Amino acid sequence: MNEESIHTRIWQEEAEPDNAFAAASCHCHGYDVYGDLLVHASWIEYLFLLFRGEAPTPGQARLLEGLAVALANPGPRDAAVHAAMCGGVGGSTSASCLIAALAVGAGASGGAREVLLAMEDWLERGTDLALWQTGLAAKPVDDPADVWPAPGHPAGFDPYGVRCTGPVLQTLAYLAALDGAPSLAWLQDHRAALESAAGLPLAMSGVAAAALRDLGCTPAQGEMLFLLLRLPGAAVHALEQQDYGHKNFPFFRVELENDPGPAQKVANVAEAGA
Template sequence: MSGERNDVSDWWTTSIIDMAPGQIRFRGNPIEDLIGTVSFPQMIWLMTRGDLPTPAQAKLLECALVAAVDHGPQAPSIAAARMAVTCGLSLNGAMASAVNMLDDVHGGAGEQAVELYHWIAASVREGTALEEASATMVDKWQAERTKFVPGFGHRFHKPEDPRAPRLLALVDEAAAQGTVGGEFAQIGRALQKLLNERKGKPVPMNIDGATAVIYAELGFAGPLARGLFCLSRSVGVIAHAWEQMNQGERNKGPTPPSYRWTYSGPNPIDPES
């Protein structure tokens, strides 16, 4: 009987939580000791990394989380949440619909940017100059992955995404205080300079690129950068879903009813008829 019980209890193995009647411990810390003493960013760090960050590390993490909460109803994730509510979904359904939109193109570029930054950092540590390493690794990325350089370019914010300079300035402050090394902020700026020169016009660092600098500086793995973006954007998602729920529209599609799509098949209907 004991052997069977061990088979069941060992089916899932975790170092995250230990729970028994009357007792809950996260990473060895009693929940009652955490409540009221750690912030939500500190708790995120504890759960994903296994230890508690310093207050300065938690503050920088919080800055990245705050910066990415929302980008308006034209953002696919927010639009999906609002449309989901008009179709009758609850808040949790709307949030699930929105988070499922956060993939490689929308919301997932932070993970890719962390990876690219690490490519460049590894090359620099091997003795390559930063400018040369940036150019070589961008070429490698575009040859092996996609022509789009993750974390750069924005269809609305030109010549500058207002979030990026603020976040980089906060990284500079943290580096001056010894909280982070500043290596990835330098890489981000080198990429910005390179892309501007190659394009002949500003290619703004976007929210994915800026938060990726912070996540890389703090030592978060690339996939966690995407997960953290999902956590952050969920704040905007729930706000928009709740607002839409209270506005009360039903089955509200992506465009007003008077606007039709472009039909490219045979025998189109005359739009004037």
């Protein structure tokens, strides 16, 4: 029988001598996961290795660690976390809470798609301020044949912001000061000019895009990492709302603009006609 195979540059396994379905050893990008990485690598270094295929420098590890802390919990007002809490409050499965967070947090408004689009902007514009200013002034292009809805604002900026918020400024300042963060440093230096061109303040997605670029990620890798790194907050807020219960969770007021009103019951109509 011609057995099909899975091609991978990431993972290598040796089977246990008596069981082809159990690994005796696993190597990730050449490193022995359980014999070497488990003992010597941090989780954040292993995460970097998985995505980039090489061990990070100390500066890269600190940058990814800082980004992971900054993104871990956007807080319960964030749409993705809100979605996860909608799962938690009703007693939905844990996986569905995270699926909800991923689905909502995937979008072009504050989500991973926005990070991908901002990283594509970095690829196109680099550190050329004039290119950024021209690009930011242009309206985002709608592709009707794309499954993604058209972005409503320039990627990496806050569509409803008044000024760059404290957490964004603090994250940018910390990450930009690390070694090996030239895009973040440039962003720090040119933030005011970029915000002026966009007409909007910088958002956390914009800082994340620059950080992920400095980590050497492709836009697709950046999109994936952003999705992953924001899950911890979604998970704990979902669990917390499950404890609080639905009576303590907002349901909101409805204003129905085309309410037909209560339907007349058939019996009543018949009685009225009798």
